[in-house]
Amino acid sequence: MNKYYKILEFDKIIALVKQYARLPQTQSNLENIKIYNEIEEIQKALDEVDEATILIQRMGSFPLLFHTDISFYLNKVHKYGVLTEEELLEVGNLLDSIKENYLYLDKLDSAEIKVEHFNHKVLSMTYFKDLNLKIKKIITPFGEIKDDASSLLKDLRRKQKDIETSIQKKLQEILNKNQKKLTQNIVSIRNDRFVIPVRVEYKNTFSGIIHDQSASGETVFIEPTIINSLQNQLNQIREEEKQEIYRILKQISLEINNYYDDLMHAYQIFVELDTIFAKAKYAIKIGAQKPQVNNEGIVDLVNCRHPLLNVDNVVSNNINIGTYKGIIITGPNTGGKTVLLKTIGLLAIMVKAGMLIPCDESSNIMIFDNVFADIGDEQSIDQNLSTFSSHLKNIIQIINNVTNESLVLLDELGSGTDPSEGTSLAISIFDYLIKKDCLVIATSHYSELKIYAYNSNDVINASVEFDEKTLKPTYKLLMGVPGMSNAL
Structure with missing residues (x-):
């Protein structure tokens, strides 16, 4: 921002507008806000913001269901990277946002609200229903991979649950028989393995592996030998689960890359809309x-x-x-x-x-x-x-x-x-x-x-x-x- 704009405190105006922006990219763009010189460009920009003030006051702001820099994730898959669960969820939220804005347009049409500029931007985006359904099949709204994301994953998690039940059952029997030798009658986890909290003076009465000791030195955490084989099986299945999740994420990442140009365009449209609506919300605030x-x-x-x-x-x-x-x-x-x-x-x-x-x-x-x-x-x-x-x-x-x-x-x-x-x-x-x-x-x-x-x-x-x-x-x-x- 040039010094004359700062002298006139335009930077303070931008700081206030940024408070209404919902996307990090919008806030960054506002720091380097575009200054127009062509009257046609200015007229269009003013019309867009004016239109947005009408929408906000009559129907509320446009739907925006993601809150991170989606372009980073799209560029990641474009370079054959693999999305994390959280990143995949956000790409799904981008697709949901496209869908919701089409529904928003229907509401505007029913209310007979004319929105030429907003309508043009939304209709320039493509909603890929099949891709969105595939993502929904893989991940929960909380960013966790679903059990039925693949038949193998479902089988691995079922086996994992069965083994964990067997381990818990055996450990519970040990707890019930040795309550006086324990500091607490509970099962704990140390180094991703199930253990029981044993009083240090009784540690030699248990056959097993010591994984940890309490800060006070009064408790040692022992993995009884009787569950050692089950633990190894469980860890092996967990490793296979990680590999299968990675395979699933890699496959969907490759598929998302097929839609790279369209999804990147949609993301940029949402950044533009977020900028326009941030200006509009500020305009409403100051009665502009x-x-x-x-x-x-x-x-x-x-x-x-x-x-x-x-x-x-x-x-x-x-x-x-x-x-x-x-x-x-x-x-x-x-x-x-x-x-x-x-x-x-x-x-x-x-x-x-x-x-x-x-x-x-x-x-x-x-x-x-x-x-x-x-x-x-x-x-x-x-x-x-x-x-x-x-x-x-x-x-x-x-x-x-x-x-x-x-x-x-x-x-x-x-x-x-x-x-x-x-x-x-x-x-x-x-x-x-x-x-x-x-x-x-x-x-x-x-x-x-x-x-x-x-x-x-x-x-x-x-x-x-x-x-x-x-x-x-x-x-x-x-x-x-x-x-x-x-x-x-």
Whole structure:
């Protein structure tokens, strides 16, 4: 994420959207969210999110039954690897998700809800019923291989159960006859073998193998000789069981690989849907709407709000720039100038990321090729040369990269140095950027900049309103009206 987006706190927006993502891949993708420049792509992205908000509010979110990175498992089988039980279960959950989304579409159709984009994505996926049934025959919903996954496995587990019953029966007889010699009247397992807990002073009265000893040294765990042969048989069957399970998993893994392209496509579709719905859920949370977009320089934001403001009563503003190429916003400290600046920049970036924005749906916003910002949040009277130099360096970088389709946001332009020099520098920078034909919005306390805007056909004054009766800012933007600093 470029530094200007971070200055405008777009990274905080992404962090909030990530909370609504259900897949790890979605969260990773949001960290590097795609920023669009083509108006057609942006319009489509906004339409998809807007459509998702309707679905969420009317029918709930789309079905998603897996929660891991399925692409890892699919690539594993594509390289002739063998899935584990848990991985196989997740592939089955992917197939179930495809099936459930087809059923979800039926519900939408019955409710007469038109979802062109969602419908297209779901119908692009193929549900492989036979493959899903084979997986269901092999594994339980808890990720365990079923007994009847194969006839051999079923036979091995039956034998294993019979031998375990015989061992338990023989050990129970020993327990009943030797209760005084035992620390507990139970059968334990040590090193995958059945043992009984014998008091250490009686260990030589039992014929068998000592497998372990308690931490206190008072108990030894003995495998009686009478069950040794049965134990060996049991371990042999367990080994054969492992081999048969591996064979079953290898066979189904090879079969899953036959559907690699289609399943990978389905997984990517679910990641796309998860991204769209995460954006939609966030949009619902902040009361965002789909604005109109244009590439004709129009910026007309109606009742727009900063999405990160955590206050009870957020003041909305109307920002209609009209044909002007520059705005100079003046007004008191803590009056909301910087927040207003960030609001414009942040909403412009959100739209480029295919996100709905907190404003009325009648709003219309230009698709800028880049959004540049020089904003310092720490405003104090002891700004030194290094702070000024840092801002100047940033502005030079902006000047070198700006185009006639860029948005430039400058906070307290020219501050941090001698006021007369700062004023001259600010006017020169503003003048240069206006000639570049980009949109420039700056905040300032300099009266000379207000005069500069008044005398320019391309620049308009604006201010954040200050209530002289209550001596408090109202945070309302007034276009065409310069403001007073009201420092005293």
